[in-house]
Amino acid sequence: MKTINVFLIAILILSFLFLSCKGDKGEKGDMGPVGPAGPAGHTFTPLWEDFETGDFSKYPWQHSGSAYWSVTSATAFFGTQSVRSGTISHNQKSDLTIAVNLSKASLLYYYYKTSCESGYDGLIFYIDNIQRTSHSGVMSGWGLTYFVLPPGNHTLKWSYVKDGTNSAGSDCAWLDGIYISDYTTAKVSELASIAEQLNKSVNCVPLKLGTVEKKY
Ligand SMILES: [Ca+2]
Numbered sequence: 001m002k003t004i005n006v007f008l009i010a011i012l013i014l015s016f017l018f019l020s021c022k023g024d025k026g027e028k029g030d031m032g033p034v035g036p037a038g039p040a041g042h043t044f045t046p047l048w049e050d051f052e053t054g055d056f057s058k059y060p061w062q063h064s065g066s067a068y069w070s071v072t073s074a075t076a077f078f079g080t081q082s083v084r085s086g087t088i089s090h091n092q093k094s095d096l097t098i099a100v101n102l103s104k105a106s107l108l109y110y111y112y113k114t115s116c117e118s119g120y121d122g123l124i125f126y127i128d129n130i131q132r133t134s135h136s137g138v139m140s141g142w143g144l145t146y147f148v149l150p151p152g153n154h155t156l157k158w159s160y161v162k163d164g165t166n167s168a169g170s171d172c173a174w175l176d177g178i179y180i181s182d183y184t185t186a187k188v189s190e191l192a193s194i195a196e197q198l199n200k201s202v203n204c205v206p207l208k209l210g211t212v213e214k215k216y
């Protein structure tokens with residue numbers, strides 16, 4: 001009897017270990033991150049987010065502000081779904097943030113669309129809490145922007161913000177096709193060419209300096 005009990009316990013322990021390993025492998029294979037998740041962020045090689053999961057489960061997205069971003073099938077650049085900023089009022093913001101840990105210099109790009117008061121409400125993109133670009137206006141299509149990120153921990157934040165008066169269009173911003181991978185000069189040249197052509201035709205303008213940024 002005692003031998004049988006020991007045998008059963010051994011099987012239970014082995015089953016537990018097997019399932020634990022299987023879970024780890026599945027997670028890495030599905031998500032693409034390599035290396036352990038640390039308190040300062042996650043290691044991604046590469047990151048590819050097109051929101052086709054229908055939620056924010058693929059990567060550790062963080063939400064903040066007066067209203068949260070949500071997945072929508074109203075418009076998309078890749079596939080059938082994208083994310084749109086939360087419904088906010090004057091002097092409010094809706095933030096979508098992700099922390100990344102990069103082992104080497106990497107290329108980041110993302111597709112965006114805004115439908116809002118040109119120059120005064122819009123989407124601000126921050127790298128490590130420093131504003132790097134902004135987009136606003138009632139855009140007729142999707143635009144593309146890109147950056148080269150140095151190795152290390154970085155916080156990437158997309159913030160839809162509104163000034164104190166007036167609204168236009170759908171009063172929101174959308175994101176789709178967020179990508180981080182190895183940086184090469186060839187990829188940057190290719191992206192520069194695509195971005196130039198796309199952005200020329202979509203009626204996007206930057207936010208006016210000093211109107212919105214001062215408030216946040
Ligand atoms: Ca998509």
Ligand SMILES: [Ca+2]
Pocket residue numbers: 117120121162163164165166167
């Ligand atoms: Ca406004």
